[in-house]
Amino acid sequence: MPPPVWRSYCWRSARRCSGFLIGEDGLTLDCEGLRLRNGSFELTADFSVPQGASVAVMGPSGGGKSSLLAGLAGFLPAVAGRVCLNGAPLDGVPPGDRPMTLLFQEHNLFPHLTVAQNAGLGLRPDLKLSSEDKARRDAALDEVGLSGLGARYPSDLSGGQRSRAALARALLRDRPLLMLDEPFAALGPALRADMLDLVARIRAEQGATLLMVTHHPADARRIAPLTIFVDEGRAHAPVETEVLLADPPPALKRYLGEV
Numbered sequence: 001m002p003p004p005v006w007r008s009y010c011w012r013s014a015r016r017c018s019g020f021l022i023g024e025d026g027l028t029l030d031c032e033g034l035r036l037r038n039g040s041f042e043l044t045a046d047f048s049v050p051q052g053a054s055v056a057v058m059g060p061s062g063g064g065k066s067s068l069l070a071g072l073a074g075f076l077p078a079v080a081g082r083v084c085l086n087g088a089p090l091d092g093v094p095p096g097d098r099p100m101t102l103l104f105q106e107h108n109l110f111p112h113l114t115v116a117q118n119a120g121l122g123l124r125p126d127l128k129l130s131s132e133d134k135a136r137r138d139a140a141l142d143e144v145g146l147s148g149l150g151a152r153y154p155s156d157l158s159g160g161q162r163s164r165a166a167l168a169r170a171l172l173r174d175r176p177l178l179m180l181d182e183p184f185a186a187l188g189p190a191l192r193a194d195m196l197d198l199v200a201r202i203r204a205e206q207g208a209t210l211l212m213v214t215h216h217p218a219d220a221r222r223i224a225p226l227t228i229f230v231d232e233g234r235a236h237a238p239v240e241t242e243v244l245l246a247d248p249p250p251a252l253k254r255y256l257g258e259v
């Protein structure tokens with residue numbers, strides 16, 4: 001059973017998040033004729049992600065996986081098309097007002113804040129935490145295996161511990177779209193599997209929709225029934241992970257061979 005602190009902020013009914021109406025089963029994500037620009041690189045995306053789905057994002061280095069997530073988060077301009085959440089367009093909505101969290105592989109923590117403060121930002125950006133907030137924060141740190149390390153600074157943690165602290169903050173943000181860009185690349189296989197299972201469990205409890213960039217087919221198989229293949233500036237529509245990996249198209253086969 002999850003600890004009560006997680007259940008206490010899981011959605012039990014439809015609610016509003018950043019002005020978007022979110023159903024109890026999460027949100028749908030639609031990229032409609034989307035074209036994103038990252039310097040001279042362009043990425044196209046035209047697909048739908050079903051409500052509350054867990055989706056891996058895979059493809060060769062430089063294909064555009066990070067650009068896709070950065071574009072959805074509003075960090076890259078759309079030169080054409082649009083992104084909709086539950087049918088509502090995100091046109092002009094700044095990154096901070098989008099009901100989503102994007103977790104990168106690195107650079108997720110503020111070096112001048114302790115682990116507890118970094119995690120606490122997921123609850124209140126001004127860090128004025130109530131005693132209930134503090135209990136949630138501490139439970140989140142326990143969940144990711146950082147009990148007793150709240151007073152440390154990021155520079156005093158291992159790479160894996162830093163990624164777990166960032167995960168605690170992302171989970172505390174409790175946004176209906178959770179996007180992870182290779183967040184556990186610094187972890188060994190056993191710990192990575194643990195973190196993936198934790199993400200999967202909390203995603204299910206929160207009813208969030210998940211997009212996760214990974215280079216590991218095993219990660220996709222473990223928690224993502226659907227996969228978006230991104231290659232040469234095109235994000236393909238999500239397909240069943242098992243079906244895709246069982247009979248990959250030539251570009252994916254080449255990529256998996258290299259991995």
Ligand SMILES: Nc1ncnc2c1ncn2[C@@H]1O[C@H](COP(=O)(O)OP(=O)(O)OP(=O)(O)O)[C@@H](O)[C@H]1O
Pocket residue numbers: 038039040041059060061062063064065066067068230
């Ligand atoms: N800030 C930038 N300015 C210009 N071009 C960029 C910038 N960031 C990335 N690119 C280019 O955009 C393309 C897609 O990069 P992106 O990081 O989205 O790929 P990726 O699939 O996530 O790769 P990887 O698996 O190596 O992280 C690459 O050709 C990259 O060189």
